[in-house]
Amino acid sequence: MPKLWNETIETHRRAVRDAILNTTAELTAEHGLRSVTMSQIAENAGIGRATLYKYFPDVEAILLAWHDRQITEHLRQLAEVRDQTDGAGEQLEAVLRAFAHISRQSRGHHGTELSAFLHRDERVVRAQQRLHGMIRDLVSEGAQTGVFRDDIxxxxxxxxxxxxxxxxxxxxxxAAANRLVTVTLSGLRDGHPTPDDRRPTSRHQHQERHTERSGH
Amino acid sequence: MPKLWNETIETHRRAVRDAILNTTAELTAEHGLRSVTMSQIAENAGIGRATLYKYFPDVEAILLAWHDRQITEHLRQLAEVRDQTDGAGEQLEAVLRAFAHISRQSRGHHGTELSAFLHRDERVVRAQQRLHGMIRDLVSEGAQTGVFRDDIxxxxxxxxxxxxxxxxxxxxxxAAANRLVTVTLSGLRDGHPTPDDRRPTSRHQHQERHTERSGH
Known part of the structure; x- marks a missing residue:
């Protein structure tokens, strides 16, 4: 088979798969985890039941795949937000604001039961570890440049x-979520100046006790 | 029946009930929620099965009663810690340290499944609301006296x-839990002085912007 044909097949399969994931997420959010059937999903996605079973064995497998797609996309967004910002302090703030925003959006999708089911998944643990690593690295960088506390x-x-x-x-x-981020960042700063407190001319002299170590 | 007899009966019933709760909590922590039976509980508590069923219909009912007793005791401890301390800043710090300690102790008792089962209980929601109220009142008092932020x-x-x-x-x-409390409190203080920062002679002059409102 020519390569082009394979690519067409692959694109088609991805489109069907995405349609299945989206439909299942919508049905579950609307009717609850237990009441959604494979027949309903096939019908709402506009495919035959036999086709659906070629992609997934059951509703739970679809939901796990959907959640995996969500998590991957959210981590990508957070990394993008980080890379579009300069300075560890500002980067962490941007990442935490984006994360708070995602958390608020996700709660609409999750019933308690659905959320409990999805969060037993190992992939969630791995994603949380990656997010934890991203935040840890920014905190570490910020502690070295004197924008975050270095006693912990x-x-x-x-x-x-x-x-x-x-x-x-x-x-x-x-707005409340943004205030939460502000308070959380205060805990990290512990009186270290926020970017707003610094005058441009004294940007690097504000934390004397960090001057020596960070080489400013 | 004379009153004394009723009291003796009541004391006996409470002792049996406590023995049932303790035994069930221990067995569940050891063997998991699903594998503990009413027969095992009766045997380990040193009572007959028929007696056990006069107290509780099933294992889940015992666990909920046990958890209710734990929650009530923890809230009592936190209120006691608060009342033995002076000043909203110090009180909140003491309460949060005690709460962090309780959280760490409780995790040993809870398997994920047990914890998930217990936390569906409405009484947990009510207890969290009471704890939330206790913390909110201390934060509010501290904000008025200038030890905590008042912008949120x-x-x-x-x-x-x-x-x-x-x-x-x-x-x-x-130690790590204590550091967590320190960071969390920094978020509330946002650069407002900690008790250690204040000299005894200037205890009430440290926050000029709060002087008028709080009447110092």
Missing amino acids: APDELATYCLHALTAAAALPSE | APDELATYCLHALTAAAALPSE
């Missing part, structure tokens, strides 16, 4: 961040 | 505290 290990501070931000899902507004 | 509502700050401290259960040591 970055690893522990990252754990603190992630747990504090789980509150975002329960907050009533984006 | 005490209610939101209490939500932040409780979520941040859920990290305690996952931390490897009491």
Whole structure:
């Protein structure tokens, strides 16, 4: 078979798969995890039941695949936000705000039962570890340049961040979620100046006790 | 029947009930939620099966009663810690340290399955609301006396505290849990002085912007 044909097949398969994932996520959000059947999914996705079973063995497998796609996309978004910003302090702030936003959006999708089911998945644990690593590295960088506290290990501070931000899902507004990020960052700064406090001319002289080590 | 007899009966019933709760908690922690039977519980508590069924219909009912007793005791401990300390800043610190300690102790008892089962209980929600109220009141008092930030509502700050401290259960040591409390409190202080920073002679002059409102 020519390569082009394989690519066409692959594109088609991905489109069908995406349609199955989207349809299942919508049906589950609407009717609950237990009441959605493979027949309903096939019908709503506009494919035959036999075709559906060629892709997935059951509803739970579809939901896990959907969740995996969501997680991958969210990690990609957070890495993008980080890379579009300069300076560890500003980068961490941008990442935490984006994460709080994602947490708030995701809660609409998840019933308690669905959420409990999905979070037993190992892939969630691995994604949380990657996110934890991303935050830890930014905290570590910020501690070295004097924007974050350095009396507590970055690893522990990252754990603190992630747990504090789980509150975002329960907050009533984006504004409240932003205030949560502000408070959480205050915990990391512990009186170290925020970017707003620094005058441009004295940007690198604000933390005397860090001057020697960070080489400013 | 004379009153004394009733009291004796009541004391006996409470002792049997406590023995049932303790035994069930131990067996569940050891063998898991699903594998513990009413017969095992009766045997380990040193009572007959018929007696056990006069107290509780099934294992789940016993576990819920046990958890209810734990929650009530923990809330009592936290209120006691608060009342034995002076000043909202110090009180909140003491309460959060005690709560982090309790969270760490409780994790040993809970398998994931047991924990998930117990936390579906409504009483847990009510207990969390009471704890939230306790923290909110201390934050509010501290904001008025200038030890905590006042740019964000005490209610939101209490939500932040409780979520941040859920990290305690996952931390490897009491020392790490104490550092978590320190970071969490930094978020509430946002550069407002800690008790250690204040000289005794200037205890009430340290926060000029709060002087008027709080009447110092």
